[in-house]
Amino acid sequence: MAASATTHGGSGGQNYGRLFVILWIGISVVATPLTTIVLGRNIPPGNGSTEATSQVLDNQVLLAVSTPIAVFVLLFLGFALTVFRARGPELVDGPPVRGDSRIQILWLVVTTTTVLFLAAFGTFELFDAAGAGAGQGPSPAFLPDKHASALDVQVIAQQWEFTYRYPGSGGVETPHLVLPAHTLIRLHVTSLDVVHSFWAYELGVKADANPGTDNVVYVTTNGPRSFHIRCAELCGLWHGYMFDTGRVVPAAQFASWTTAQQATFKPVQQYLPPYATTYLPDPQRRAG
Amino acid sequence: MTDEFVPPRKRTGWRRLLGYNLLTALILAVVGYYVGWIAGHHVTGKSVAYFSDIDQNDISVFLAYILAVIGFLLGLGFGAYPFARVRGYPPSLREKESEGIGRYFSLCTDHKVVGIQYLFGIGVFFFIGGVNAMLIRFELLRPSMQAFPAGQYLTLVGLHGTMMMGIMSSAILGPFANYVVPLMIGARRMAFPRIESLTFWILMAAGTVLATTVFFGGFPTGWTGYQPLNDQANAGMDSYIVFFALVGISMTLLGLNMIATIVTMRAPGLTWSRLPIFCWGVLSTAILNLLAAPVLVAVLGMAMLDRTAQTSFFLPSAGGSPYLYENLFWVFGHPEVYILALPGMGIVLELLPVFARKPLWGYRLAVSGLLGVTLLSWLVWQHHLFVSGINSDLRPFYMLSTELISIPTGFTFLCGLMTLWRGQIRYTVPLLFCLAWFFNFLIGGLSGVFLSDVPSDTTTHGSFFSMAHFHYTIMGGLVFAFFAAIYFWVPKMFGLQLNERLGKIHFWTMFISFNSTFAPLFVIGFLDQPRRAVTYAPSLQFLNDWVSISAFVLGASMLVFVGNLVYSLLFVRLPAPANPWDSRSLEWQLPSPVPVHNFDRIPVIAGDPYDYGSAAPPVAVVPAGGVS
Amino acid sequence: MSEVTANESAYEIVESEPAELLGRNLGSAGHLLASATAFFFLAFVFAYFYLRSLNNAGMWRPNHVHPSITLGTIVTALVAAAALVVRLGLADQRVGRRVQCRTKGAIALALGVAAVVLQIVEWESIDFGPASGGYASVFFGWTAALMLFLLGTIYWLETLLATAYRYRNVPHNNPPPGEASGDRYRTGHDIIEPLSLVTPGLEALTFYWSFLAGITVLAWVVLYLL
Structure with a gap:
C-alpha cells in the first residue's frame, strides 16, 4: 500500500483557487471577444436571408458562451496537471477532501443559469426568425408577421x-x-x-x-x-x-x-x- | 450431501471436435441458414412474382438469418439448460469450472471469461468498423466519386455506423462491467451467468450477420435505417434489421443482468452510498439498456413485417408514416447515445481518484449527475427531428430539455476536475486517457449545444458538424474511456503488464490524430458538406484531405495498441503485481488474475473504495471463520 | 497473496448459495423483464395512436377491416384467466398445497396454449390481411408480438411445473444424484432442494404473467374497442 498514506500533498488550496479564478477571468475576458469577433465574423451560414442572419447571431452567442466554459475546463486541467502533479517516486496521498457544498451550489446555479439563458435565447430566436429556417411541418407554429x-x-x-x-x-x-x-x-x-x-x-x-x-x-x-x-x-x-x-x-x-x-x-x-x-x-x- | 466432480472423459483424436463448441455452432449455423432459406422459398412459392428474384426474397433471408442464429446458439450449448429445465431439472452453476483456452470459445458462465470474450470479440468488430472508416476517408480524398461505386460507398458508411453503434454499445458494459462489477461488489458471479454468456454470443452472431450484408448488396440507409428507404432497399437491409434486433436483445438482457446483479448480489456492508461510481455508471447505463433497447427491437420488428408480411407501418401511401419510424428510432436512439456516454463517465470518475490519490470529490453529486442524465435522456429525442417537418410546437421544449442535460453532465465534470484539485497526480497511461476524455467530451458537449439550439441546428443538422460532434462524444468519450479501462484493468484480467512506453506512444498518436481528424470536420460541416454524401464541393478538398490523412494516422495508432497487446501479452509476459496502481478498490485486493471463485469468503464491506489519505486498510473486511 | 481470497478453494464451499438469493434474483428479474416488456409494447401503443391520428392517405382503417371481437375477447379472457389461476396456484404453493398448485399450474398452461391457438385461428379466419392499411399493420404486429411473449411465459410456467412434478415425491429430501442440469460432470446439486426453486420462481412468474395479462387487456381495449 501507499508508503505514507496520511501525508497530505499540496498546500494552500485557497491561494491556488484564487489564482485559478483570476487566471480564468483574465483569459476569458481576452478570449471571448477574440473568438466571437474573429471566428464569429465569418461564421456561416451568412446573410442570404433574415433567417440566415439570425442563425449567424445565434452561432455567435453560442460561441461567446462556450468560450469561457472551454477556457475554464482547459485551464483547470492545465493548472491542476502542472501544479498538483506528484513529485518524487514515493506514493503520497492527497488531502481527503470529499466535497464542498458551496462549490457545488455555485456550480449548479451557474450552469443552470447558463442553460436557461441559452434555452430562452434560442426560443426567442425561434419565434423572432419565424422557425429559424427549420422545416415546421404542415401547420407552422412560428409565423412571420405578414x-x-x-x-x-x-x-x-x-x-x-x-x-x-x-x-x-x-x-x-x-x-x-x-x-x-x-x-x-x-x-x-x-x-x-x-x-x-x-x-x-x-x-x-x-x-x-x-x-x-x-x-x-x-x-x-x-x-x-x-x-x-x-x-x-x-x-x-x-x-x-x-x-x-x-x-x-x-x-x-x-x-x-x-x-x-x-x-x-x-x-x-x-x-x-x-x-x-x-x-x-x-x-x-x-x-x- | 456429497458432490463428486467426475472430470469429463478426455476425448481423443477427431472426437475432440464433438460436443458443444464453436465448430459445432458454426456447422449448425450453416445448416440453420439453409433450412431457413429453403423454408422461406417454400413459404412464399414461386407463384408470387414479387418474390421471384431468388436473392431478394426477404422472407427467405429473414428465416435463414434467424435459424442460423438459433443453430449457432444451440451449437454452443445454449439449448441444454432450457431443455433441462423443461424436463424439470434444477439449475447448476458448475459450468464455469471449465478449463483451458477452449472456454473462451464456448459457453462459459464465469463472468471473468465472459469479460475477456467480450474484450476480444468487440475488438474484432471494432477493427472491422475502423477499416470501414479508413475506406470512407479514402474515398473522400477526392471531391468526386473515385474508389467505390455509390452503392458500395453507402454500404461502407452504413457498415461503419451500424457496426460501431451496435457493437460498441456494449464496449464497456460487455468487457469491463462483466469482469469488474462482481469483483467490486463482492460477488462470485453475476445474477444470471447463462444470460451473461448469451448476451455475448448473440452479439457475435449479430456482428457476423451484419458483415454478411455485402453478399446481399449492402444497405443504403446508414445506421439510422430511415424509412421508407428501408422498406425500399434490397435484401442487404435484412441483415441490418436482424443485426440491430439481435443487438437490442443482447443489450436488454445485458442491462437486466447488470441491474439484477447490482441490486441483489452486493456483499454485506456495501450500501448504495459505498457503491463504486463505476457501478453507478453501469447501473444507469443498464437502466437505459433495459428500457430503450426493447423499443428498438419493436421498431425493427415493424420494419421486418413491412418487408416480409407487407404491413405498412412506414408507408404513407398505405396508412403508415416515416415519422413513426423516426420517433420510435430516436426514442431508442437518444438513450442509446447515453448508453455510449455514461459508462465512459463512470470509468473516468472511477480512475481519477486512483491517480490523483484523493477521494472522489462530490460522490453524491456525481451519482445524481449520472442518474439525471439517465432520466433526461428520455425527454430529448425530438431534437433529432428539428427539421423533419414534424409539428413544431414542441420545439422550445425539446430545446430546453436537451440543454438541461448539460447540467447533470456538468456534475461529472465538476466532480472529476475537483478530484484532480490538490491531488498527487501520477501520469499513467490510463490517467492520460481519462484526461483526454475531458478534453474531447468538452468539445463534444459544447458542439452539442449548437445542435440542440434550433436556429444553429438548421445549418448543422445532418452535416459533418453533427458527425464531428458525435464522434467527439462517442469516439472521444467512449473509446478513450474504453482504452483507459483497458490499460487500467488488463493487468488484473491477465496478470500481465502492458508496456507503458508503447502505451504512451499509442495515447499521444491517438489523441493528436483524433483531434486533427475531427476538429476540421466542424468547419467542413459549417461549410455545407452533408453527411454520407460521396461528393463534396471541390473547395473543401484540402480540409477533407487533411482529415483523411489524420484518420489514417488515427488508424495506425490503433495498430500501436494492437502491437502493444501482442508484444506484452504474448512475448514479454511480465507478471503484474496484484495491485500495480495502489488502488483501494475491492477488485485490486484480489490476486491477478482473479481465481475462478473470486472470493473464498464473501467480504464484508467497511467503507467506500475512495478512502485515499486515510491509514485504514482498504475497503473490505474478511469475516472471521465460517463460510458466508 | 491477498487476504480476501486464495487460489485453491473447494467448489462445495464457495459456490453453495442460500436459496433465497435465487429468489431475490428471480424477483428482480421478473420486475425488470416487465419494465422491458412495457417499453416494447409502448412502441405499438404509440404506433396505434400515431398512425390513427395521421390517417395518411385515408388508409388508417378501410371499412372492411374488422377483426373478430368474439375471438379477440376469448383470447384476452383466456390470458387473464390464466394469470388468475397462476396467482391462485401461488397461494396454494405458499401454504404447501403442492398437489393443488400443480393442478392449477396445468390449468393455466392449458389456458395459455388455448389462447395462442385461438389467436392463430383468428389470424387465419380474419377477412383482411397485414397489407390492409395502418390499423391492420398494428393489429398483426401487436398480436404477433404478444403471442411471442405469451409463449415465452408459458415456457417459464412449464419449467416450474416440471420441477414441481419431477420432485413431487421428495418432500424434504435431496433429489437422487446425477440430476444436476447443465453439467454432465458432477453428481450433486447447487440447489440442495429443487423444490425451493418453485416458490420464488412462481412468485416472479405470477407477477410477470399478471403484467402480461394487463398488456393483453390493453391490447384488447385498444385494438377491438376503440
Missing part, C-alpha cells in the same frame, strides 16, 4: 433530384429554383418517394422532404445572389449527387423568369398532376 402574403414555392424531392413548382404562376414545375429578392417566401417541401432534406445553405433553410407531408419553411430573402442546395438526408444510391444551385434575383427579373418558365414547360404541364401540397404515388416498394 405570412398571409408570402409567396408560395413548392420543393419536390425525389430520388435523386429536386424540382420546384410555383403555384402562383400556374403551378409550373421547373428544375430550377429562382426566388425574388427581399421577399417573404413560404417553401412547401415534400417528397415523392423516400425522406430527403432540402438544404439551401446560404438561405439558412433546412427542411426534410417526407412523402405525404407538406413541410413548410418561411424564409425572407435578402439581395440577389446564388445559393447551394444539397440533399441533407441519406436518400439512397445517388444521394451524394443530389445537389443544385438556386438563385435569388430582383423581383422584376423573377416575374419575367416565371413567365418564361411557363412558356417553356407548357407542353409537359398537361401531364402533371394539379398543384397540391402533397403527392402520394401508388405504393412503390422497390423503386430503387
Whole structure:
C-alpha cells in the first residue's frame, strides 16, 4: 500500500483557487471577444436571408458562451496537471477532501443559469426568425408577421433530384429554383418517394422532404445572389449527387423568369398532376 | 450431501471436435441458414412474382438469418439448460469450472471469461468498423466519386455506423462491467451467468450477420435505417434489421443482468452510498439498456413485417408514416447515445481518484449527475427531428430539455476536475486517457449545444458538424474511456503488464490524430458538406484531405495498441503485481488474475473504495471463520 | 497473496448459495423483464395512436377491416384467466398445497396454449390481411408480438411445473444424484432442494404473467374497442 498514506500533498488550496479564478477571468475576458469577433465574423451560414442572419447571431452567442466554459475546463486541467502533479517516486496521498457544498451550489446555479439563458435565447430566436429556417411541418407554429402574403414555392424531392413548382404562376414545375429578392417566401417541401432534406445553405433553410407531408419553411430573402442546395438526408444510391444551385434575383427579373418558365414547360404541364401540397404515388416498394 | 466432480472423459483424436463448441455452432449455423432459406422459398412459392428474384426474397433471408442464429446458439450449448429445465431439472452453476483456452470459445458462465470474450470479440468488430472508416476517408480524398461505386460507398458508411453503434454499445458494459462489477461488489458471479454468456454470443452472431450484408448488396440507409428507404432497399437491409434486433436483445438482457446483479448480489456492508461510481455508471447505463433497447427491437420488428408480411407501418401511401419510424428510432436512439456516454463517465470518475490519490470529490453529486442524465435522456429525442417537418410546437421544449442535460453532465465534470484539485497526480497511461476524455467530451458537449439550439441546428443538422460532434462524444468519450479501462484493468484480467512506453506512444498518436481528424470536420460541416454524401464541393478538398490523412494516422495508432497487446501479452509476459496502481478498490485486493471463485469468503464491506489519505486498510473486511 | 481470497478453494464451499438469493434474483428479474416488456409494447401503443391520428392517405382503417371481437375477447379472457389461476396456484404453493398448485399450474398452461391457438385461428379466419392499411399493420404486429411473449411465459410456467412434478415425491429430501442440469460432470446439486426453486420462481412468474395479462387487456381495449 501507499508508503505514507496520511501525508497530505499540496498546500494552500485557497491561494491556488484564487489564482485559478483570476487566471480564468483574465483569459476569458481576452478570449471571448477574440473568438466571437474573429471566428464569429465569418461564421456561416451568412446573410442570404433574415433567417440566415439570425442563425449567424445565434452561432455567435453560442460561441461567446462556450468560450469561457472551454477556457475554464482547459485551464483547470492545465493548472491542476502542472501544479498538483506528484513529485518524487514515493506514493503520497492527497488531502481527503470529499466535497464542498458551496462549490457545488455555485456550480449548479451557474450552469443552470447558463442553460436557461441559452434555452430562452434560442426560443426567442425561434419565434423572432419565424422557425429559424427549420422545416415546421404542415401547420407552422412560428409565423412571420405578414405570412398571409408570402409567396408560395413548392420543393419536390425525389430520388435523386429536386424540382420546384410555383403555384402562383400556374403551378409550373421547373428544375430550377429562382426566388425574388427581399421577399417573404413560404417553401412547401415534400417528397415523392423516400425522406430527403432540402438544404439551401446560404438561405439558412433546412427542411426534410417526407412523402405525404407538406413541410413548410418561411424564409425572407435578402439581395440577389446564388445559393447551394444539397440533399441533407441519406436518400439512397445517388444521394451524394443530389445537389443544385438556386438563385435569388430582383423581383422584376423573377416575374419575367416565371413567365418564361411557363412558356417553356407548357407542353409537359398537361401531364402533371394539379398543384397540391402533397403527392402520394401508388405504393412503390422497390423503386430503387 | 456429497458432490463428486467426475472430470469429463478426455476425448481423443477427431472426437475432440464433438460436443458443444464453436465448430459445432458454426456447422449448425450453416445448416440453420439453409433450412431457413429453403423454408422461406417454400413459404412464399414461386407463384408470387414479387418474390421471384431468388436473392431478394426477404422472407427467405429473414428465416435463414434467424435459424442460423438459433443453430449457432444451440451449437454452443445454449439449448441444454432450457431443455433441462423443461424436463424439470434444477439449475447448476458448475459450468464455469471449465478449463483451458477452449472456454473462451464456448459457453462459459464465469463472468471473468465472459469479460475477456467480450474484450476480444468487440475488438474484432471494432477493427472491422475502423477499416470501414479508413475506406470512407479514402474515398473522400477526392471531391468526386473515385474508389467505390455509390452503392458500395453507402454500404461502407452504413457498415461503419451500424457496426460501431451496435457493437460498441456494449464496449464497456460487455468487457469491463462483466469482469469488474462482481469483483467490486463482492460477488462470485453475476445474477444470471447463462444470460451473461448469451448476451455475448448473440452479439457475435449479430456482428457476423451484419458483415454478411455485402453478399446481399449492402444497405443504403446508414445506421439510422430511415424509412421508407428501408422498406425500399434490397435484401442487404435484412441483415441490418436482424443485426440491430439481435443487438437490442443482447443489450436488454445485458442491462437486466447488470441491474439484477447490482441490486441483489452486493456483499454485506456495501450500501448504495459505498457503491463504486463505476457501478453507478453501469447501473444507469443498464437502466437505459433495459428500457430503450426493447423499443428498438419493436421498431425493427415493424420494419421486418413491412418487408416480409407487407404491413405498412412506414408507408404513407398505405396508412403508415416515416415519422413513426423516426420517433420510435430516436426514442431508442437518444438513450442509446447515453448508453455510449455514461459508462465512459463512470470509468473516468472511477480512475481519477486512483491517480490523483484523493477521494472522489462530490460522490453524491456525481451519482445524481449520472442518474439525471439517465432520466433526461428520455425527454430529448425530438431534437433529432428539428427539421423533419414534424409539428413544431414542441420545439422550445425539446430545446430546453436537451440543454438541461448539460447540467447533470456538468456534475461529472465538476466532480472529476475537483478530484484532480490538490491531488498527487501520477501520469499513467490510463490517467492520460481519462484526461483526454475531458478534453474531447468538452468539445463534444459544447458542439452539442449548437445542435440542440434550433436556429444553429438548421445549418448543422445532418452535416459533418453533427458527425464531428458525435464522434467527439462517442469516439472521444467512449473509446478513450474504453482504452483507459483497458490499460487500467488488463493487468488484473491477465496478470500481465502492458508496456507503458508503447502505451504512451499509442495515447499521444491517438489523441493528436483524433483531434486533427475531427476538429476540421466542424468547419467542413459549417461549410455545407452533408453527411454520407460521396461528393463534396471541390473547395473543401484540402480540409477533407487533411482529415483523411489524420484518420489514417488515427488508424495506425490503433495498430500501436494492437502491437502493444501482442508484444506484452504474448512475448514479454511480465507478471503484474496484484495491485500495480495502489488502488483501494475491492477488485485490486484480489490476486491477478482473479481465481475462478473470486472470493473464498464473501467480504464484508467497511467503507467506500475512495478512502485515499486515510491509514485504514482498504475497503473490505474478511469475516472471521465460517463460510458466508 | 491477498487476504480476501486464495487460489485453491473447494467448489462445495464457495459456490453453495442460500436459496433465497435465487429468489431475490428471480424477483428482480421478473420486475425488470416487465419494465422491458412495457417499453416494447409502448412502441405499438404509440404506433396505434400515431398512425390513427395521421390517417395518411385515408388508409388508417378501410371499412372492411374488422377483426373478430368474439375471438379477440376469448383470447384476452383466456390470458387473464390464466394469470388468475397462476396467482391462485401461488397461494396454494405458499401454504404447501403442492398437489393443488400443480393442478392449477396445468390449468393455466392449458389456458395459455388455448389462447395462442385461438389467436392463430383468428389470424387465419380474419377477412383482411397485414397489407390492409395502418390499423391492420398494428393489429398483426401487436398480436404477433404478444403471442411471442405469451409463449415465452408459458415456457417459464412449464419449467416450474416440471420441477414441481419431477420432485413431487421428495418432500424434504435431496433429489437422487446425477440430476444436476447443465453439467454432465458432477453428481450433486447447487440447489440442495429443487423444490425451493418453485416458490420464488412462481412468485416472479405470477407477477410477470399478471403484467402480461394487463398488456393483453390493453391490447384488447385498444385494438377491438376503440
